[in-house]
Every structure is written in C-alpha cells, then in structure tokens.
Amino acid sequence: MSAAALLPPEPPLGTALGVVAGSGRPGPSRIVVPVGSAYVDVGTLAAAQGGPHPALLGEPTLDGLLAAGRPAWREVWEWLGDWLVDPERLAPYVLPQAGVVPVLPFTVADYTDFYACEQHAANASAIARAGGTVSENWYHLPVGYHGRAGTVQVSGTPVVRPHGQRGRGDLGPTKALDLEAELGFVLGGRRTGPVPIEEALDHVFGVVLLNDWSARDVQAWESRPLGPHLGKSFATSISAWVTPLDELAGAWVDPPARDPQPLPYLLGKADRGLDLTLEVRINGERISTPPAADLYWTPAQLVAHLTSGGAPVRPGDLLGSGTVSGPRRDQRGCLLEFTWGGRDEFALADGTTRHYLNDGDEVSIVGTAPRLDGGRISLGEVRGTVTP
Structure with a gap:
C-alpha cells in the first residue's frame, strides 16, 4: 500500500500534534501530526516546504514550540490546516509505520x-x-x-x-x-x-x-x-x-x-x-x-x-x-x-x-x-x- 493510500480526505483528529519514537523514524523522536493511520513528519515538512518555525518543529519534543507562545502556535496551526486540505501532498513526509510509537509529547513542568x-x-x-x-x-x-x-x-x-x-x-x-x-x-x-x-x-x-x-x-x-x-x-x-x-x-x-x-x-x-x-x-x-x-x-x-x-x-x-x-x-x-x-x-x-x-x-x-x-x-x- 502506498503512503498516499493511508491518508483519508479529512484527519479524524483534526489538527493534533504529538511525538513518535522508535526504529521507523530517522534520528531522534519526531514531532508529527496523525492523519488516519499515518504519522506525518512535521519538522521535515516545514524544512522542505518553507513552513513556519522549522527549527522548533524539528525538535524531538513539543517543548520548544510550547515556549514560543501563541503567535507561533497560530502560525503553525494555520499552516498545517492548509496542508491537510490536500493530504495527497503529504505522502513524501509520512513516516514508515513499522516500529514507530507515540511517546510523551512534552516535558511536564508542573x-x-x-x-x-x-x-x-x-x-x-x-x-x-x-x-x-x-x-x-x-x-x-x-x-x-x-x-x-x-x-x-x-x-x-x-x-x-x-x-x-x-x-x-x-x-x-x-x-x-x-x-x-x-x-x-x-x-x-x-x-x-x-x-x-x-x-x-x-x-x-x-x-x-x-x-x-x-x-x-x-x-x-x-x-x-x-x-x-x-x-x-x-x-x-x-x-x-x-x-x-x-x-x-x-x-x-x-x-x-x-x-x-x-x-x-x-x-x-x-x-x-x-x-x-x-x-x-x-x-x-x-x-x-x-x-x-x-x-x-x-x-x-x-x-x-x-x-x-x-x-x-x-x-x-x-x-x-x-x-x-x-x-x-x-x-x-x-x-x-x-x-x-x-x-x-x-x-x-x-x-x-x-x-x-x-x-x-x-x-x-x-x-x-x-x-x-x-x-x-x-x-x-x-x-x-x-x-x-
């Protein structure tokens, strides 16, 4: 099955963010958006397509994005919303599913x-x-x-x-x-x-x-x-x-x-x-x-x-x-x-x-x-x- 076939017309979770780790992702843990049964690598997408705050989205947790504040959050959310309208474009940024599991997405402060x-x-x-x-x-x-x-x-x-x-x-x-x-x-x-x-x-x-x-x-x-x-x-x-x-x-x-x-x-x-x-x-x-x-x-x-x-x-x-x-x-x-x-x-x-x-x-x-x-x-x- 192709990566594109994993992507439904609408993401059932809306625009949600998380972090995955495991043998199926390149390098350390990655920030992703779940789309159907697929995980889209948000950091790689932002770096390749000129998205907002690629350095923050390329971090291994949401900690940097959380620290950036609401203006940055809104930019990321609006940008991801535009990309999710046409999920076929996301296929090159889908992580292999084998061995990839969600992990705690941010460091809990208090x-x-x-x-x-x-x-x-x-x-x-x-x-x-x-x-x-x-x-x-x-x-x-x-x-x-x-x-x-x-x-x-x-x-x-x-x-x-x-x-x-x-x-x-x-x-x-x-x-x-x-x-x-x-x-x-x-x-x-x-x-x-x-x-x-x-x-x-x-x-x-x-x-x-x-x-x-x-x-x-x-x-x-x-x-x-x-x-x-x-x-x-x-x-x-x-x-x-x-x-x-x-x-x-x-x-x-x-x-x-x-x-x-x-x-x-x-x-x-x-x-x-x-x-x-x-x-x-x-x-x-x-x-x-x-x-x-x-x-x-x-x-x-x-x-x-x-x-x-x-x-x-x-x-x-x-x-x-x-x-x-x-x-x-x-x-x-x-x-x-x-x-x-x-x-x-x-x-x-x-x-x-x-x-x-x-x-x-x-x-x-x-x-x-x-x-x-x-x-x-x-x-x-x-x-x-x-x-x-």
Missing part, C-alpha cells in the same frame, strides 16, 4: 489537578459524608492540588496497582483502584506574576484527554485533614495527541450560572467552557459518557486562579480539570461515583462484575468536540491497562 465539576463535587461530598454537601469555599475558587509531574505518562503505558496505607495498620495494594475521566490543559509561553483572565487563554496551547488514576482507599485514609498524596501520585495518563485550542473554536459555550458570583479576577470574556463529550470504556465496553460543557470552572479561570498567588506559567505546565461528571449515572466520570463509593457493583457484558478496577482491566477514554461546520472531531484516546 501538574495541577483541579476539582472543577460541580456534579462530581456534589457526588463525592455525599459519598464521603452521609448527607454531605459541597464545601462553601468550592463556589468561590477553583479548588485544586499540586500533583507529581514525574508520574505523568503517555497513553498505552501500563498502570501498576499501587501499594499504600489503607487504614490503621493496613498496608498493601489498593483494593479500590479507580479511573477519572478529565480534560488536561497544556500551557505554554512564560509568565511571572498573576495572569489576568483576559490573557489566560493566550497561555493554553491545547487539550489532552487525561485519566487521573486514583487509589480510593489510600486516598480516603490519608486525606484527613490534608489533601491527596499517595492515593493520587502513582500514575496520571494523558493522550498522545494534543489538540490545539484554536482547533476547538466550534466548542466554546457560555459558563453555567453561578451563585455566588466569583471575585472580579475570575470574571471576563475569556470565562467560557468547552462542549466536549467524553466516553469511558472498560475492556472495550462503554460505561459512561461524561459531558464537559457544564464544568463550573473554565480553563481561563483555572489559569487566572493558579497564577493569582504568584505561581509562574512555564512551558509544559499541565492542568487537569478534575473528574467530569453529569447528572445521570451513565454520565459519571469515575467509579467512585458510578458505584457510589463501592456500594453498588456493576456488570460488564462478559458477565463479570466490578466495584473498582481489576488487574488486567483496560481503561480507555475517548473524546469528541463540535466543529464550526457542524461536524465533530476526535480528541484521540487515553488508554491504560492495570497490572498487578
């Missing part, structure tokens, strides 16, 4: 996981305490915690069941391994001091799908009185492909009604949400479809709040949205909610039942977004298999 979904916050509060309600402060600021950047891994990397303290004198592998369907916002440019909300999206390069694996029994024991630590620090998986924010122009929606109104530094025209739909699968079987449109706190607010205390923006900062959940059971984005704290088991099509994840389970999360022309684009997939 990882902050937020708690931006009201439905998830309400469910988690009710599960943790009978009749519990969302804490008052949650409605005044985007609550989050600082995670471990070094445990962020690319889709397809196995997830080893972690050990930890599960209670008084109880040490061992978690019995309540969970998934969390989230959006991840990849930041770029450099900024010290607070970022005004009207400038916050200038630092959001794009979106990845994110699974914040969680050991719920470890988390429950260690989280009183402080926040998540070992229950969250063992693995966070992200999709191999970063969808540029400009590619999501058709997905912007108004934020939900808020009462009370946030403080002025969290309000402005950039305070908009993204109408993205996620799909959670266990061993290939769909169990839920969490909607991101109703996230209470929006990407611009996450950036504005994160930096309001003086934290800088660095290329490769990663912000998780927190679990995305809807009001129905089949829209819940984690098993904590889906089984109501492990109380309710659920069955898969093969006849097996679960409260939480078993060894050998493969979890995948996919996502789609509306386009300006009325169609939809894919955000790719984040996938991981639980190992003992």
